Amino acid sequence: MRRYLVRKLITYLLAFFVGVTIDWGIPHLMPGDPIQGLLSKFTLSSSSYAALYKSFAQSFGLNVPLWQQYLDFWKGVLTGDMGISIWAPPAKVTTLVFQAMPYTLALLIPAITLSYVLGNRLGAAAARRKVLDNTVLPLGYIFQAIPYPWLALVVPYLLGVVWHLFPISGGYAETLLPSWSWTFISSLLDHWFLPFLTVFLVSLGGWAIGMRNLVIYELENDSSRYLRALGASEGVVRRYAYRNASLPQLSGLALQLGVVIGGNIVTEIAFNYPGLGHLIYQAITNQDYFLLQGIFIFIVIAVLIANFVIDLVYLSVDPRTRLSMQGAPA
């Protein structure tokens, strides 16, 4: 088990290293000189241009060799100093990120876990049961084929605009100030529901179909046949099939996380929901590169932590990782 965890930790550390390096490297690889771009907006005499250029280079820390800029960036990342936002000065990038984070987490954690759990149950129930299979399967394929942005348009149109059930934009009513009052919390929940529903729906079908296929495969397996031959009831056989089938599903979830967490940007922009994705949008439209870089790091960290949690779950679900990983690698 220790071997398994150590390997995983090395992967995470390297992924973090690569993430930070990419985040630092992209602006440096891109054509154009940012200070030149900044100064080109003004008409300046050549001497004042040179003086301004020098002072900007110094304040952005661009007047030192590249390797030192890189080390400075790391220092900033490790001390949590990602600079000051251009869009909302004098707010620090980290402050803005931490303000937005609770919204994103409140959206993603329930949506991911619920769709995973329910989708798997649904798929397992549908496997090799004619009536259920004939409804779950086609619906699953349709849900899997729906482009998410469209779901984020049609669901609020129906539930919000046509039937007036839920608000379609914002994180809470614009007339309210954040507080721990009941009116505010109910407004939060009201605004939370539609974005949650769309994220939940869009991944439900995939999990159901994946689980259905895996359970069918497991039910045809020799181990299941043996279990039946021993006289075990169909329920017991299915329970074992489900446990076996949930392993590839779990590693699938780990593979999905980067996409889901990143894809959340679409949700938050479509619903004008004040989380990290929305913050990214503000950063792009206001050309706030520091904020953009900061959010990128935080999203990479979030993906890594979520992966680690799944690893721990995997350890508890699959007895083989606990036993065999101590010995020879599989």
Added chain:
Amino acid sequence: MSEPVSGTPQTPDLVETLEPLAGLPGGAIGIAGGAGAGRKGSDFIHYGLRNKKLVFGLGVEILFVLFAIFGPMFAKYSVTDFTGTSLASPGSKFWLGTDNLGRDLYALLSNGLRESYLVGALGALCASVVGMALGFVAGWRGGIVDEALQLFTNIIVMIPSLVLLIVIGSYLPNKSVLFEGVFIGLTTWPWVARAVRAQTFSLRSREFVDLARLSGKRPVSIILKDIAPNMASYLFLVIILLFGSSMLIAASYDFLGQGPSNVVSLGTVMNQAQTNAALQYHQWWWFVPPGVLLTAMVAALLVANVGLDEVFNPKLREQ
């Protein structure tokens, strides 16, 4: 001539390969057996024509492809025509209505369909080439090469691609369709690589591969002529799924305005509808059709894919 693998029991490796598809959560791949090389092609045609899912899915898809090729020719207006009638609802003059700038939505959508197929094909091509190459090498070589490639794959998986695209996009405002397709391909290959690696791993210790090795064949030719044909059906399904997921991913990118510049696509139509409050003004003809089209295109692919899976893999056929 290599031995068919279809008769042999499936190894646990195969289960591990059922990774879900980026963009299509949960994995649409059924259990593709190692059916293939030895079986006669006519057998597949026999079962293929009798498989309703395959015939239906493929039929619908062909219709869409034909529409993507010929549809724009029937458009009465071009995508850059500002007809002066903005926000017209569907009728005889404008079959699918117009948007806020007075552009004909039929023209926009039929051209957008082309864009979707183009990006889908590019993404699938890139992802399958990279994924297969790395998967074959890792599975064939094993040892330290395998460890390194797996580490690389696991790292790529954890870099959030959409955020990466946005960061790149903020410095690179003008992007082409080629860029979008290649970017999608270069960020979705990891699950292909994992799956191909696991299958190569289980195939490389079979007798017929040993035989090929003993006869002095070069590794590249063993991989291409002995190993790849044995998972040909699986690879084919993978490419189809990549094609569908690339189209969906492109729609999200375009919806966020991160797609190719100055190109009409289904995603950009939805984006414009959203930013111009089409929801609030009940302009359903603006945002409903692009999504319905894309859903139907991808769903038809998925259904055809299941059909194919059943044709290739006898275990999955209806009982």
